[in-house]
Amino acid sequence: MHLPTPPTRKKSLFLSLALSLAGFLLILFCLNLYQYLRVKSDVASSMLQEINAKELGGLRNFFSTIEEKLTIVRDWGKNGVLDSRDTISLNKKFFPFINKQKRISGVLLADNSGWEYFVLLNKDHWLTRITQPESQGAMAVYTTWKQPEKSISSHEKSTRYDPRKRPWFHHIRDGKIFWTSLYSFKETGKKGITASVSWDRPAKKNSFYVFGIDISLEQIQQLMHHDQGKKRGIIFLVNAAENSILPANKPVEKEGALETNRLLSTLVDTWKAADRPVLETIRFSSGSQQWLGSLQPLVQDRSVFWIGVAAPEKELLSKLHHTLFRIDLTDFLVATAGGMLLLFMIWKNGGFGQSEPVKIDPVVRLHALINQGEGADVEFKSTVRTNLKTGKKGKEIEFAWLKSVVAFMNSKGGTLLIGVDDTGRITGLDADNFENNDRCLLHLKNLINQHIGAEFSGFVTISLLSSEEKDVLMIDVIRAGRPVFLKIGKNEEFYIRSGPSSVKLSPSQMISYVLQNLPAKKRT
Numbered sequence: 001m002h003l004p005t006p007p008t009r010k011k012s013l014f015l016s017l018a019l020s021l022a023g024f025l026l027i028l029f030c031l032n033l034y035q036y037l038r039v040k041s042d043v044a045s046s047m048l049q050e051i052n053a054k055e056l057g058g059l060r061n062f063f064s065t066i067e068e069k070l071t072i073v074r075d076w077g078k079n080g081v082l083d084s085r086d087t088i089s090l091n092k093k094f095f096p097f098i099n100k101q102k103r104i105s106g107v108l109l110a111d112n113s114g115w116e117y118f119v120l121l122n123k124d125h126w127l128t129r130i131t132q133p134e135s136q137g138a139m140a141v142y143t144t145w146k147q148p149e150k151s152i153s154s155h156e157k158s159t160r161y162d163p164r165k166r167p168w169f170h171h172i173r174d175g176k177i178f179w180t181s182l183y184s185f186k187e188t189g190k191k192g193i194t195a196s197v198s199w200d201r202p203a204k205k206n207s208f209y210v211f212g213i214d215i216s217l218e219q220i221q222q223l224m225h226h227d228q229g230k231k232r233g234i235i236f237l238v239n240a241a242e243n244s245i246l247p248a249n250k251p252v253e254k255e256g257a258l259e260t261n262r263l264l265s266t267l268v269d270t271w272k273a274a275d276r277p278v279l280e281t282i283r284f285s286s287g288s289q290q291w292l293g294s295l296q297p298l299v300q301d302r303s304v305f306w307i308g309v310a311a312p313e314k315e316l317l318s319k320l321h322h323t324l325f326r327i328d329l330t331d332f333l334v335a336t337a338g339g340m341l342l343l344f345m346i347w348k349n350g351g352f353g354q355s356e357p358v359k360i361d362p363v364v365r366l367h368a369l370i371n372q373g374e375g376a377d378v379e380f381k382s383t384v385r386t387n388l389k390t391g392k393k394g395k396e397i398e399f400a401w402l403k404s405v406v407a408f409m410n411s412k413g414g415t416l417l418i419g420v421d422d423t424g425r426i427t428g429l430d431a432d433n434f435e436n437n438d439r440c441l442l443h444l445k446n447l448i449n450q451h452i453g454a455e456f457s458g459f460v461t462i463s464l465l466s467s468e469e470k471d472v473l474m475i476d477v478i479r480a481g482r483p484v485f486l487k488i489g490k491n492e493e494f495y496i497r498s499g500p501s502s503v504k505l506s507p508s509q510m511i512s513y514v515l516q517n518l519p520a521k522k523r524t
Helices: 007-078 087-099 217-225 254-273 313-349 362-372 395-410 437-459 507-517
Strands: 106-111 116-122 125-133 138-147 150-159 191-200 208-216 234-239 244-247 282-286 289-299 302-312 378-381 414-418 460-467 470-477 486-488 491-498 501-505
Touching (some): 087 106, 191 217, 208 217, 289 313, 302 313, 395 414, 395 470, 395 486, 437 460, 437 470
Parallel strands (some): 378 414
Antiparallel strands (some): 106 116, 106 208, 282 289, 414 470, 486 491
């Protein structure tokens, strides 16, 4: 027979547990406050680096595209495809270069005799300038074209212009791409930079070509300014050699522009004094505010131009404050509700009730990850195998998310969401056109077994969720604790997570990373 707990004993037990709950809440608050004060500096720096990494992504993609085009033209030239005597043939090759890439100001092709072909798009027609060297100076032939084969007008002009004396004219025999500093273009007078590449002329000794692509500073600024209103901080470009600074968002008022330039000059001076560190947080004061900034080279292995970001520490931590207090409030409410429920059960029954383990709804977790955004442990991909630009299946799409899985295994683990675009919008898997969900899951498992290895399947958990009437794949990856490679044909590639990106390491970098990150007992 169950005997009720005496009232005095129940009250004493209730009071003891109430005091324990109050003490627990106080300790919880103090621990959160201590943790916040200890890590807020690191969190602000991490948030600044994420802003810099995201901003650099678009610019670096653009400049990588420029380098790819230069490499293509160099290969044309080395194979004898380019004929300097056939202007129409050059038009057919180079008009599309500008037409398909609106941010290119013009292209140039010259040889070491002083001959040059130059083309730019002028509103609705093309303008070419063919420069032929003469005994004194040169003759430039200007031609306006409606189409590559159809000219509208043409005229000649004597000039002292010599392409061999321009900043972009360099003969680098190993095929490397050369980037100029900031200078004024000959035809438009606009300031900008030029990327160029050279090669030896086929079957002609001591003769070579140089091909260049002009990019105006205004066009770079437009690229930086894209969607700037949704970003925090000040994005800017700096030419360290010439000490010229270009903010992405120019203030309308003159006083605001002066203040921005003064602030960025302080950051750049502090950065130079620290010997130009790459992606290290620079702390400096402006007025009554504490600011953070960092810089990194715009083009890898070259430091002519650097892209930077600066933001007030208070602004960077504003979101952290909101998140911190929201999480703390939730903790306190849950702890208080749980404690009161426990006290009620003890008061009522004189004992502890049984409780079920709390399970988080997968769809709730999905939306929490989307709200968190991409970072070191979260990645979004739109499709499993379909290139949305072409509408066709592509191995490059599959390798893109497989790289993330490998990077998570080699780092601290993470979650990959497929069916969510870069903005966090759920797009679903309809574009992949799988027969059914089982076929989709089987395709993923086969790709992981083929390109990563069946022995690593235990580190991957795949879930197919439905939200907003659209399917999303949630791939949870845990750290493998040993090197994991992505197999592409006969090659093996090693990736790790760096901020929101999966970074490929060279063999020497991989060895250093493994030695530093594996436990000591596994290295012996």
